[in-house]
Amino acid sequence: MLHGIWVDDEGRARYRNRIVWTPYARLEREAGKALWAGIMTPYLPGPDTVPEPYAKTFKQSAFINIIHHGGRWLALSEVDPPWEVSAELESVGDSPFTWDGRIEGMCAHPRIDPATGEMVIFRYNLVEPYLVWATIAADGTVARGPEPIEVDACYMIHDFVITATYAVFFVAPVVFDLDALVTGSGPVLAWKPDLPMRIAVVPRTGPSTELRWFETDPFWAFHFANAFEDGDDIVVDFSKFAFFAVGPAPDQSGAVTRLRINRTTGAVTSTTFDDRLTEFPRIDDRLQGARHRHFTVSAKDSGLGMGLFNVLMRIDAETGRVEEWNSGDYVFDEVVFAPAEGSISEVGYFVTFRTDRKTLVSDWVVLDAQDIAAGPIATLELPFRVPLGLHGNWFGCSDLNPAEL
C-alpha cells in the first residue's frame, strides 16, 4: 500500500492511500487470503490454486519504495519490474512497467543523479547473469544496458551508490541458495563470513572493461546515505546493520560509518561517526553523487524492538557533531528530507509518518532541518494507522507535471 501526503500552498494537507494492484494482489484479494508466503519462507502456489501464468512463480509486489522519474511514478520491489501508478497513487495498467521488455526487473533503490537527471538501476538475480546494471535517461528511455557485472553467485544487494563518475556496488557475502529454495534443504540466504566484502566501482559512462574491484572485511548494509569523489577517494556514508540470515552474523552494531575507497592504492578504510544501531540513512537528494555535509539516520532508545525507531540523528560529517530528536512513544522508520522552496542545499524539513505505540494513532510530522532538537513544527493526525513501512520520498512541485496537480 502506498501512503501519500499532499501539502498545498496554503498549508493545507491531505492524505490518501492506495494498494498497488498487481495481478498477485488481485488474486489474493479474490481468494480472501494469502496465496504466497514470505521471502524467508518461500511457497509457490501451483496451478490448482492460481491461474497458470502465476503458478510456481514468485509473488511480485511493489511494496518497498516509490520514485518519480522520466514523467512516471514507479512503485518498486526488490528485484521485480516496477509498477506504474498515477500521481494520485492509482495503479496504471495490468502489467508491470518493463521499458518495452528491456528491463526485466530493478532494485528498490535506484539512484537519480540530479546533475543529469539520469537514473542508475541494478538487479540481482537467482540465475545468470547474477548482477546487472542499467541507466535510464532523464526522458525515461533506457540509455545503457542492462550490462552484467561478473559475480559467481546470486548475492543479495539491496542498495548502492553513485558518484558523478561511478556506480559503486557492495557485494557482501550474503548468498542466495537456489537449491535450498527449491528443496527446502537449508537457509535460503546464507552469510559466508569467510568471504570478503567486494566492491565493484563501475564507470557510469566509460567502457565496462574499466570496472575495478576492491576488497575489505565483510560487513552488511541495507542502505547507504550517499557517495562522492574526494580526490582519489570515493567516500561513502551509511549504517552498518545487523543481517537477518540464519547462522553466523556479521557486525551487528548498526554503526554510522564512513568508508573511503582509494582508487590509486586500492585501500578501503573505515571510520565511525556513532556506534549506536541505526538505519535508513538519507541526505538532501539534491546532492545525490555530490559532496554532502549532513545526513540523517533513524536510531532508537535501548529496548525498542526490531524495526522500531524513535530517534532521528542528524550527523555533521565535517565536524562529527550529532544533533538528535527523540520522538518518545511515537515510532517511525525512514525520515525523508523535503527541501524548502528555492532553498540552498540541506535547508528544508524532515518529514515522516509515525505511530504512537500505546494508542496506535498515526501522524505525520515536519521538523526544521536546521533545528531537529526543537521537535515537530507541524503535526498532522491521520484518520488511519499508517503501519511502519519501508521507504518514501518527498516530491516537490518541480517534480510534478502541472497537469497532474
Ligand SMILES: [Fe+2]
Ligand atoms: Fe530499502
